[in-house]
Amino acid sequence: MTLLDPEAKVLVTGGTGSFGRAMVRRLLTGVVSEIRVFSRDEAKQDAMRHAIDDDRVRYHLGDVRDLDSLVKAMWDVDYVFHAAALKQVPVCEFFPTEAIRTNVLGSANVIEAAERAGVHSVVMLSTDKAVQPVNAMGMTKALMEKLTQAHARNRPDSATTVSCVRYGNVMYSRGSVIPLFVSQIKAGRTPTVTDPDMTRFLMSLDDSVRLVEHAFRHARSGDVFIHRAQACTVADLATALCHLFDVPDKIDIIGSRHAEKQHECLANADEVARADDFGDFIRVPLDARGLHYALQRPVEAQDPSGVTDLTSANAPRLDVPAVRELLLGLPEIRAELSLREPVLVP
Numbered sequence: 001m002t003l004l005d006p007e008a009k010v011l012v013t014g015g016t017g018s019f020g021r022a023m024v025r026r027l028l029t030g031v032v033s034e035i036r037v038f039s040r041d042e043a044k045q046d047a048m049r050h051a052i053d054d055d056r057v058r059y060h061l062g063d064v065r066d067l068d069s070l071v072k073a074m075w076d077v078d079y080v081f082h083a084a085a086l087k088q089v090p091v092c093e094f095f096p097t098e099a100i101r102t103n104v105l106g107s108a109n110v111i112e113a114a115e116r117a118g119v120h121s122v123v124m125l126s127t128d129k130a131v132q133p134v135n136a137m138g139m140t141k142a143l144m145e146k147l148t149q150a151h152a153r154n155r156p157d158s159a160t161t162v163s164c165v166r167y168g169n170v171m172y173s174r175g176s177v178i179p180l181f182v183s184q185i186k187a188g189r190t191p192t193v194t195d196p197d198m199t200r201f202l203m204s205l206d207d208s209v210r211l212v213e214h215a216f217r218h219a220r221s222g223d224v225f226i227h228r229a230q231a232c233t234v235a236d237l238a239t240a241l242c243h244l245f246d247v248p249d250k251i252d253i254i255g256s257r258h259a260e261k262q263h264e265c266l267a268n269a270d271e272v273a274r275a276d277d278f279g280d281f282i283r284v285p286l287d288a289r290g291l292h293y294a295l296q297r298p299v300e301a302q303d304p305s306g307v308t309d310l311t312s313a314n315a316p317r318l319d320v321p322a323v324r325e326l327l328l329g330l331p332e333i334r335a336e337l338s339l340r341e342p343v344l345v346p
Helices: 018-028 042-051 067-074 089-094 096-117 136-154 177-186 205-218 234-244 269-274 320-328 331-339
Strands: 009-013 034-039 057-061 079-082 121-127 161-167 199-203 224-227 230-233 265-267 281-284
Touching: 009 018, 009 067, 018 034, 018 205, 034 042, 034 067, 042 057, 057 067, 067 096, 079 096, 089 096, 089 136, 096 121, 096 136, 121 136, 121 205, 136 161, 161 205, 177 234, 177 331, 199 234, 205 224, 205 281, 224 265, 230 234, 230 320, 234 320, 269 281, 320 331
Parallel strands: 009 034, 009 079, 034 057, 079 121, 121 161, 161 224
Antiparallel strands: 199 230, 224 281
């Protein structure tokens, strides 16, 4: 990451997860002096320590629910990427209190610890499920975004910039559907699809890291950055994987899970209307007005005509061949294909 100076120290919460590992590896291609991996899973930390043999990486055991552990790990840090979260929609539906403790209160702790440590910039990982949320996971991520905006409004002179990046589905991340489909195909089973017409955004881990880099480079406190992702139907995703693994393109429709949307939304129409366009990325700026609306100049109205929500239903749609090509760009898929043996799906 050339945007960071050679002496920069970076902390990644949830650093042993899919996003965290990708961010650490990208950071290691640059000239940062130290990367601190903060997570609560000692087994994953040990595995990551053996997989990444680099003296610049330091491991800190702790939980974002515990402010004290964050304060200790964040001392003298310049940049923070906050990826620690409970991310699986059905699990959060059954345990919403746990989602609140990690995704909301834990995020508040990250901001507070960063303030105390004088961190230069914090980028928080959000999700398309935070827009018009219908599930506990999305609701807690929406509240996390509100925390960043409240920080910007209530502490306008803070030396710590806190912003968000909002993702669609990151391919082959922990808990995502692609590793599930691959494991089912390898086991000779038919991929299980909730609803074949359901659409989802697709982006690679590399795209997700580039979005974070963009936020570190351009963020002002309270900003939300979004990647203009392409989308596909769940059925086309499963079919493309069947083609890659040379098995019949059958799917087993099992019905929607708890609190799943038919289509996801990366930005609502109001956000799109006032967003700054960076090409592949857009920035939704903070509404920085205070509570005394009558004493302030009115915000210049945006023309809403022709502006729609940015959803996976109206995003550029990938067909099966295009999805196959995108999947082949994933190192995990290439590794699975190189190891595969012929499998027949009954």
